Amino acid sequence: MxxxxxxxxxxxxxxxxxxxxxxxxxxxxxxxxxxxxxxxxxxxxxxxxxxxxxxxxxxxxxxxxxxxxxxxxxxxxxxxxxxxxxxxxxxxxxxxxxxxxxxxxxxxxxxxxxxxxxxxxxxxxxxxxxxxxxxxxxxxxxxxxxAKNEAFNIPLPADARLQTLCSHLLANPSDRSTLDDWSGRCGASPRTLSRLFEQELGMSFRRWRQIIRFHHAIESLAQGKPIKQVAAECGYLSPSAFSAAFQSVIGHAPSVITGKDVLPVPKGQYAP
The missing domain is CATH 2.60.120.810 (Jelly Rolls)
Incomplete structure (x- = not known):
């Protein structure tokens, strides 16, 4: 024994x-x-x-x-x-x-x-x-x-131009800059940046930014931050828009993490 x-x-x-x-x-x-x-x-x-x-x-x-x-x-x-x-x-x-x-x-x-x-x-x-x-x-x-696979991961790039963009957004998920805005900072055209996202990360810029925002959101909600504050930190214009997008990606409302109810979602406010 x-x-x-x-x-x-x-x-x-x-x-x-x-x-x-x-x-x-x-x-x-x-x-x-x-x-x-x-x-x-x-x-x-x-x-x-x-x-x-x-x-x-x-x-x-x-x-x-x-x-x-x-x-x-x-x-x-x-x-x-x-x-x-x-x-x-x-x-x-x-x-x-x-x-x-x-x-x-x-x-x-x-x-x-x-x-x-x-x-x-x-x-x-x-x-x-x-x-x-x-x-x-x-x-x-x-x-x-x-058990079913339920991955919610952030792929990271090898290309130096994307690293500049991605590092900034990981630290500043509220930034609403477009690929046109990023073009000058990264030294690549918006079309090139869009192609690099698909080639290196397997998704669009919009989708990648959404994932890093919800990573930040889950962490902040777990720390007890109010939904209104988390929505603003993630670049959303209202808590209801944030709640709708969060539920569509994560599969449940932010209130599941916070234990607090959120406002109903007005039409036309799903996208950040």
Missing amino acids: PAKIPRSTNHLDFQHLPQTLAVMVKDFPDGFYIAGHKHERHQLLYATSGIMRLYTDNEIWIVPNDRAVYIPAGTVHAVKMYGDVTMHTLYIDASARESEPESLRVILVSDLMRELIKALGREAVVYRPGSRGDKIAGLIASELEL
């Missing part, structure tokens, strides 16, 4: 376990930053409260608490917390899940999976075959097989 390890918040205690799955539970304050690192095991990173922003070499990922991010073993990543975060990290033996995709992905967390992850987080770090912990882990593995 393996020795029982007390419930730990040290990730090193989860890298060489006799079982396939284990959950580490750890609390982080708003604004806490975990610098770039990697693990020997695959990870499923999930926050039951607060929101996480994940950074890799060429992308930024937002992880609200209805989603989790699957990080393959050896992937260098950094994490920043927005709001007080209770993080549940599921460490998965890489050799036992060779069929898993090698790329990072975000999945939708079902109500069942959420409760299973929380339940395994209350079990001993090491559990015996056939034990309650082992049975919960088996159910989690089944849920992972069925």
Whole structure:
């Protein structure tokens, strides 16, 4: 029988376990930053409260608490917390899940999976075959097989001209400048910039700007900022226009994060 390890918040205690799955539970304050690192095991990173922003070499990922991010073993990543975060990290033996995709992905967390992850987080770090912990882990593995991909990530460019534009908008999501406005600053025509967005980032300038705005919005809402302020920070002319656009992209209203109602949407105000 393996020795029982007390419930730990040290990730090193989860890298060489006799079982396939284990959950580490750890609390982080708003604004806490975990610098770039990697693990020997695959990870499923999930926050039951607060929101996480994940950074890799060429992308930024937002992880609200209805989603989790699957990080393959050896992937260098950094994490920043927005709001007080209770993080549940599921460490998965890489050799036992060779069929898993090698790329990072975000999945939708079902109500069942959420409760299973929380339940395994209350079990001993090491559990015996056939034990309650082992049975919960088996159910989690089944849920992972069925989980839907729900990515909401920001691709980052390699082209220096786009880097100038994208870096500015990441820091200033309220900026409403058009590609015509950016042409002189980037040293490229609006047509060239538009083509670079499609080629390098796989989407239009408008779509990319919308995604970075909603990244900012989710983080700000999680920190308790009022919707009116968040809408202005994201370049929207009214809270109702912001709410409509947010719901069309994220799938639910900002009030799901804030717990506060928003005004109905007037016609003709969907676009920023």
